[in-house]
Amino acid sequence: MTVSEADWWRSAAIYQVYLRSFADGNGDGVGDLSGVRSRLGHLAHLGVDALWFTPWYPSPMDDGGYDVADYRDIEPVFGTLAEAGHLIAEAHERGIRVLIDVVPNHCSDTHRWFRDALAAGPGSPERQRFWFRPGRGPDGDEPPNNWPSRFGGSAWTRVTEADGRPGEWYLHLYGAHQPDFNWDSTDVRTEFEDVLRFWFDRGVDGVRIDVADGLVKDPALPDTAPGDETPYSDQEALHDIYRSWRKIADSYPGGKILVGEMWLPDMTRVARHLRSDELHSAFTFDFLVCPWTAGRFREIVTRTLRSHEEVGAPAAWVLSNHDVTRHVTRYGRSGETGFSFADRRHGTPVDRLLGTRRARAAALLTLALPGVVYLYQGEELGLWEIEDLPDELRQDPVFTRTAGADPGRDGCRVPLPWSGSAPPFGFGTGTPWLPQPASWADLSAEAQADDPDSMLTLYRTGLRLRPGLGAAALTWLDFAPDILAFRREPEFTFILNFGAVPLPLPAHEELLLASAPLADGRLPSDTAVWLRG
Numbered sequence: 001m002t003v004s005e006a007d008w009w010r011s012a013a014i015y016q017v018y019l020r021s022f023a024d025g026n027g028d029g030v031g032d033l034s035g036v037r038s039r040l041g042h043l044a045h046l047g048v049d050a051l052w053f054t055p056w057y058p059s060p061m062d063d064g065g066y067d068v069a070d071y072r073d074i075e076p077v078f079g080t081l082a083e084a085g086h087l088i089a090e091a092h093e094r095g096i097r098v099l100i101d102v103v104p105n106h107c108s109d110t111h112r113w114f115r116d117a118l119a120a121g122p123g124s125p126e127r128q129r130f131w132f133r134p135g136r137g138p139d140g141d142e143p144p145n146n147w148p149s150r151f152g153g154s155a156w157t158r159v160t161e162a163d164g165r166p167g168e169w170y171l172h173l174y175g176a177h178q179p180d181f182n183w184d185s186t187d188v189r190t191e192f193e194d195v196l197r198f199w200f201d202r203g204v205d206g207v208r209i210d211v212a213d214g215l216v217k218d219p220a221l222p223d224t225a226p227g228d229e230t231p232y233s234d235q236e237a238l239h240d241i242y243r244s245w246r247k248i249a250d251s252y253p254g255g256k257i258l259v260g261e262m263w264l265p266d267m268t269r270v271a272r273h274l275r276s277d278e279l280h281s282a283f284t285f286d287f288l289v290c291p292w293t294a295g296r297f298r299e300i301v302t303r304t305l306r307s308h309e310e311v312g313a314p315a316a317w318v319l320s321n322h323d324v325t326r327h328v329t330r331y332g333r334s335g336e337t338g339f340s341f342a343d344r345r346h347g348t349p350v351d352r353l354l355g356t357r358r359a360r361a362a363a364l365l366t367l368a369l370p371g372v373v374y375l376y377q378g379e380e381l382g383l384w385e386i387e388d389l390p391d392e393l394r395q396d397p398v399f400t401r402t403a404g405a406d407p408g409r410d411g412c413r414v415p416l417p418w419s420g421s422a423p424p425f426g427f428g429t430g431t432p433w434l435p436q437p438a439s440w441a442d443l444s445a446e447a448q449a450d451d452p453d454s455m456l457t458l459y460r461t462g463l464r465l466r467p468g469l470g471a472a473a474l475t476w477l478d479f480a481p482d483i484l485a486f487r488r489e490p491e492f493t494f495i496l497n498f499g500a501v502p503l504p505l506p507a508h509e510e511l512l513l514a515s516a517p518l519a520d521g522r523l524p525s526d527t528a529v530w531l532r533g
């Protein structure tokens with residue numbers, strides 16, 4: 001193996017497959033492994049280096065699979081373990097690596113361990129694997145502390161004991177069907193080490209770690225002030241867990257990789273988990289909440305690169321994922337605050353042409369930055385958020401737990417359009433589990449494939465040219481406050497015009513790629529270019 005092969009994860013383009021919505025191979029309206037196998041050609045042609053599959057394990061799907069019932073099998077709606085093996089092998093034949101999601105913070109309440117814990121009762125070793133506590137108040141009918149669930153409401157639910165009486169409460173930082181594991185338990189630690197080996201032995205090349213900052217809790221379970229996550233986020237003991245995982249990853253020839261999902265307010269805290277004997281990388285989520293200004297983008301890139309350089313880790317750029325409003329829609333909203341994923345602002349007018357124009361420029365930016373880039377399925381097609389899903393079809397627990405105040409994340413999870421002029425757009429033969437809009441006809445992969453001006457062509461070209469950028473660092477170029485520009489040696493210049501006034505391009509040898517046509521040789525508003533020379 002050459003050095004560059006061993007270091008593939010430092011500069012990879014990684015495509016996120018949200019399995020339920022990628023492609024349906026058996027006609028039941030839900031995406032599955034055979035659907036992915038049939039579409040590997042699309043992914044190879046797109047030019048990605050690896051796939052990240054959101055959870056594919058048996059699950060009641062109370063949270064789209066982030067409620068795992070069995071960590072060593074495949075959800076029957078998605079396929080079988082044998083089929084996962086075929087998919088991994090076929091991806092490898094095409095030179096595409098495979099990452100899977102591991103969900104170590106919580107499981108499904110249908111997981112055997114949680115059922116055992118309910119049956120075994122208070123004080124049992126089975127309950128030690130979770131966070132069971134008596135309630136507060138004279139009758140124990142108040143939650144043990146004031147922690148909020150990230151999906152709304154309290155983070156505690158009370159159980160009914162075997163004798164039929166109201167009993168202890170269990171902790172769930174997410175939905176009530178997702179009990180949190182107690183990582184002080186040796187059983188939990190050894191279980192997940194074994195789960196990692198199970199999948200690494202089956203050829204998986206790495207894992208994306210769900211809620212990677214949240215596993216360890218302050219055992220005193222103290223009340224917190226609103227917004228303070230200290231007792232259950234980024235606790236020091238996490239580092240030991242990931243050091244032991246890294247040893248397992250490194251014990252395989254060529255190594256396996258560990259990618260953390262850590263929404264921490266301070267990037268230097270994330271970087272502390274990326275030291276050479278801990279995680280390989282962690283997502284930079286800051287673009288998801290960044291207003292469309294040159295200054296803010298520059299600040300994020302500078303801060304991210306600096307904090308990562310200190311620990312020798314690559315940055316990992318993200319514009320969209322299955323938890324946030326698709327960026328065509330975010331960028332199509334006017335005003336300073338409309339870019340936040342948390343501030344979903346359903347019903348706020350969206351200028352899709354503007355959003356698409358900016359999304360094209362943003363794609364060229366992330367593809368040109370040093371480090372890893374993550375693509376969320378459908379962004380290569382320029383899909384937008386579906387905001388008018390009928391409420392009765394919404395499945396995200398966020399919608400129900402907030403009594404509809406937050407529409408939830410279904411709007412970015414609508415099944416992909418592959419071909420044809422009407423739904424289901426080649427997604428499969430059945431009715432898709434969420435309805436696709438008729439207006440996606442122009443956005444199907446088939447409709448875009450041969451169009452030189454399509455989003456798909458832009459991504460394909462960008463991904464083809466990108467490896468040429470190598471590992472070179474970035475040097476900022478100062479044109480004007482509304483211009484984001486940098487150079488990467490040798491001979492590569494990136495420029496994005498966030499302002500209204502077209503910018504005369506500097507001298508260059510070749511225009512490699514532009515996100516929109518130039519105007520008399522000048523770079524118009526919301527447009528990016530890649531220049532050689």
Ligand code: NOJ
Nearest residue numbers: 063066174210211322323
């Ligand atoms: C983060 C995942 O990306 C999200 O989809 C999920 O709901 C939560 N973690 C809980 O597992």
